[in-house]
Amino acid sequence: MDAVQCRDCVGGAIHTGKPTGVQIQFHGLPAYVTRPDEGTPGKGIIIFITDIFGWKFPNSRLLADKFAKNGGYTVYIPDFMRGNGAAPKAAECMRITAAYEAPSSLLYSIFVKPFLVLKTVFLLAGPAFHTRRSKTKPVVFDFMRALRADPATADTKIGVVGFCWGGQYSILLGQNDSGHGSTESKPLVDAAFTAHPARFEIPEDIKKVKVPLSMALAENDLWVPPKEAQILKKLEKEEPYEVVIFEGTKHGFALRCDEKDEVQMAAAEKAEEQALGWFKKWIG
Numbered sequence: 001m002d003a004v005q006c007r008d009c010v011g012g013a014i015h016t017g018k019p020t021g022v023q024i025q026f027h028g029l030p031a032y033v034t035r036p037d038e039g040t041p042g043k044g045i046i047i048f049i050t051d052i053f054g055w056k057f058p059n060s061r062l063l064a065d066k067f068a069k070n071g072g073y074t075v076y077i078p079d080f081m082r083g084n085g086a087a088p089k090a091a092e093c094m095r096i097t098a099a100y101e102a103p104s105s106l107l108y109s110i111f112v113k114p115f116l117v118l119k120t121v122f123l124l125a126g127p128a129f130h131t132r133r134s135k136t137k138p139v140v141f142d143f144m145r146a147l148r149a150d151p152a153t154a155d156t157k158i159g160v161v162g163f164c165w166g167g168q169y170s171i172l173l174g175q176n177d178s179g180h181g182s183t184e185s186k187p188l189v190d191a192a193f194t195a196h197p198a199r200f201e202i203p204e205d206i207k208k209v210k211v212p213l214s215m216a217l218a219e220n221d222l223w224v225p226p227k228e229a230q231i232l233k234k235l236e237k238e239e240p241y242e243v244v245i246f247e248g249t250k251h252g253f254a255l256r257c258d259e260k261d262e263v264q265m266a267a268a269e270k271a272e273e274q275a276l277g278w279f280k281k282w283i284g
Contacts, residue, residue, distance in 0.1 A: 006222040009052060009164060009198065010120060011097035012256025014090060019061035021068075021075075027146040029139070032061055032077040034068040043072045044157035044283040047144070047189070049166030050077060051255060052127055054085015059255050060163075063272070067161070071276045073283075080140050080169075084130035089123045094256075096120050131165065133199070140169050144188040157283040160189045161275055163255045167197020174209040187211050191282035193275040195254035198223040203235050212240035214278040216271040221251040240282070244274055 021034030032055055036042055046067055050060045055077045064075040079085070086093065100116045147153055162170030174192040187210065195216040200206075202224065206213070217229045224232070233243040246253065246267040254271040257264035 006198070006251055007097050007100065007120075008221070008251035010086075010090075010093040010124065011101070012094055012252050013258040014094070014256075015059045015062055015259055017058070017062050019058065020065050021061060026076060026078065027143050027150070029082075029143060030055070030079040032056075032064065034061070034065045034075050036068050036072045036074070040072050042074050044074075044159065044190075044279070045147075045153060046071070046073045046075045046279065047147075047158065047160045048075055048077045049080060049140070049160065049162040049169045050085065051164035051166060051252070052085070052124070052131065053087045053090050054081045054127075055079040056085060056087040057090060063255060066272060067276065070272075071279060073159070073279065078143055080136055080143070080166075081127070081131050082139060084127050086124055086127040089127075093120060093123055096123075133168070137169075137172070140173070141188070144173060148186070148188055157190045158188070159191045159193065159279045159283050161192075162194045162197060164196055164198050164252060167194035168199040170194040171197060171200050171205050171209060171213070174211045174213050175205070176210050191279055193278050195271050195275075196221055196223070196251045198251075202228045203231055206232060206235060206241075207237070209237070209241075210239060212278065212282045214241075214274060215243045216254055216274055217243060217245045218249040218251050218253055219245060219247050220249065223251060242278070244271075246270065 021032050024031055024033055048060065048064045050057060060077055064077055067073055068075045096116050096119055100113055160170050160173050170192045171194060173189045176187045189211060191212045193214045196218045217224055229245050233245060248263045249267045253264045254268050257268050259265060
């Protein structure tokens with residue numbers, strides 16, 4: 001099943017801290033919104049597309065708060081999964097993943113670890129089914145069209161940031177191609193960033209991106225193995241494009257790394273700086 005193809009998709013840690021934004025209804029969807037500090041002029045909008053844990057996952061909200069405060073953007077995390085994100089199961093999934101990866105006896109590996117895998121599959125069967133592309137792509141693109149058509153935001157620069165599951169939509173939105181019958185007169189986003197994206201074709205999907213795209217890739221990632229990461233890094237495009245591969249990291253590092261792991265945390269902070277630097281250059 002796609003959602004558990006990579007253990008690191010559901011591993012990691014829940015970060016400490018209290019999100020400072022609020023929940024609203026926005027263009028037909030529940031959304032978390034966080035804004036720059038009072039008195040700071042807004043520079044544009046960032047649409048934050050999450051991993052499999054969805055819009056209520058604390059890590060996503062905390063990172064969105066950082067983008068708002070450190071970048072000066074209004075950041076929205078819409079519920080593109082329509083209530084099917086796996087946030088309520090995050091702690092259990094991470095506990096199981098940690099148990100699976102911990103050193104163990106041969107008997108434990110033979111008789112217990114297979115059941116840990118089955119339990120994870122059971123926990124994520126619903127979210128995986130309800131968040132497949134055929135169900136979520138129309139939701140994402142309808143929202144983005146509404147955002148572009150809204151007189152209040154029609155002329156506002158819009159960036160998109162996607163992590164893991166959400167990375168596919170940073171790429172697809174950057175292609176400005178919503179499928180058969182698409183009549184977009186202007187790009188739905190002005191710039192895109194993704195960290196350790198999943199569920200996209202290498203390098204075909206990246207070649208189709210028409211807006212500035214920045215990618216933060218993990219060194220160890222089943223979705224983008226080292227050979228494919230090098231293909232992406234060496235890819236030549238007419239549009240502005242960059243790829244940074246973070247040594248010593250694994251899939252999920254930019255969003256769910258253990259706060260006690262200095263290597264992963266340093267990489268996560270660098271990825272945040274990469275994203276904000278990219279948006280500063282192309283959004284303002």
